[in-house]
Amino acid sequence: MSKKVVLITGASSGFGKFTALELIKKGYVVYGAARRIEHMKELETTGGFAIKMDVTSDESVEAGVQQIIKEQGQIDALVNNAGFGSYGFVETTNIDHMKRMFEVNVWGTVRVSQYVLPHMRKQGKGSIVNLSSIVGKVSTAFLGFYAASKHAVEALSDAMRQEVGRFGINVSIIEPGAFSTGFDGVVLDELKLIKAGEAYQPILDSFIPYFKKMYENAPTPEPVVKAIISAIEKSKPKTRYSVGVDAKGGIMMKGMLGDRTFDNIMLGQMKMK
Numbered sequence: 001m002s003k004k005v006v007l008i009t010g011a012s013s014g015f016g017k018f019t020a021l022e023l024i025k026k027g028y029v030v031y032g033a034a035r036r037i038e039h040m041k042e043l044e045t046t047g048g049f050a051i052k053m054d055v056t057s058d059e060s061v062e063a064g065v066q067q068i069i070k071e072q073g074q075i076d077a078l079v080n081n082a083g084f085g086s087y088g089f090v091e092t093t094n095i096d097h098m099k100r101m102f103e104v105n106v107w108g109t110v111r112v113s114q115y116v117l118p119h120m121r122k123q124g125k126g127s128i129v130n131l132s133s134i135v136g137k138v139s140t141a142f143l144g145f146y147a148a149s150k151h152a153v154e155a156l157s158d159a160m161r162q163e164v165g166r167f168g169i170n171v172s173i174i175e176p177g178a179f180s181t182g183f184d185g186v187v188l189d190e191l192k193l194i195k196a197g198e199a200y201q202p203i204l205d206s207f208i209p210y211f212k213k214m215y216e217n218a219p220t221p222e223p224v225v226k227a228i229i230s231a232i233e234k235s236k237p238k239t240r241y242s243v244g245v246d247a248k249g250g251i252m253m254k255g256m257l258g259d260r261t262f263d264n265i266m267l268g269q270m271k272m273k
């Protein structure tokens with residue numbers, strides 16, 4: 001049997017990088033895609049292939065997928081992992097600024113899937129794994145835009161699962177809590193670009209130390225990598241994998257408590273009361 005071919009977006013860092021390295025170790029043919037191709041040297045030296053890809057560009061995604069088909073003739077699994085967090089208050093955040101994030105997290109996921117799905121349908125099999133977040137299930141103050149992008153990923157993934165199951169294609173969603181990757185650094189860089197406004201600045205000022213501390217103590221990504229690999233390897237994977245104590249607890253709490261109690265607990269925890 002030929003080796004399974006996997007495309008992972010966002011493989012230059014974090015979950016994508018570690019999943020790529022683990023799959024290479026397991027004998028998969030791994031194509032890692034990201035804009036910073038220079039950050040995928042380890043992936044190449046361990047036997048994977050690096051593709052320079054911006055998931056916001058049709059041209060770039062089409063060229064990447066074509067290259068894999070030309071070289072391998074198939075794509076067995078796609079991990080839509082490329083994404084980032086940009087936070088802001090609903091009243092004072094520039095809409096165009098947030099459109100950039102939706103372009104990657106939401107339309108990037110759709111775009112790469114649209115180029116890969118015709119090949120999976122022809123093969124009559126495949127797995128798609130989409131990276132959501134705990135905030136694909138709950139939303140909190142200041143994280144509304146990022147949460148909206150991940151809620152959209154959840155909705156599209158549920159629809160996709162129902163649409164492509166008949167072609168032998170599995171779709172799974174990964175919902176991590178906070179894990180130590182490059183994610184927090186990008187969030188903090190993005191925060192430098194927003195204006196909270198006078199009324200919200202004190203809330204932002206108390207949120208930042210909370211956020212930094214949360215990520216200083218965040219666990220390493222192995223459990224997320226394990227969930228992604230399980231979603232790829234199982235013939236009947238779970239539809240969603242919540243990973244991390246905070247993700248499991250947060251989603252359960254939201255289900256059990258009413259909105260106002262949940263709001264109060266979250267505002268207290270995030271030092272926003």
Ligand SMILES: NC(=O)c1ccc[n+]([C@@H]2O[C@H](COP(=O)([O-])OP(=O)(O)OC[C@H]3O[C@@H](n4cnc5c(N)ncnc54)[C@H](OP(=O)(O)O)[C@@H]3O)[C@@H](O)[C@H]2O)c1
Pocket residue numbers: 009010011012013014015016033034035036037039053054055056081082083084085104131132133134175176177178179180181182183184186
């Ligand atoms: N870490 C967490 O706490 C956490 C929690 C829940 C969900 N997530 C989600 O997990 C996924 C992976 O994030 P991570 O934590 O591993 O963060 P990360 O270390 O910052 O990695 C993000 C990856 O996305 C890629 N990316 C960003 N914009 C891109 C674009 N336009 N085109 C192609 N690739 C792009 C980056 O590559 P380049 O910059 O080189 O292009 C990088 O490889 C994201 O979808 C994130 O929202 C993370």
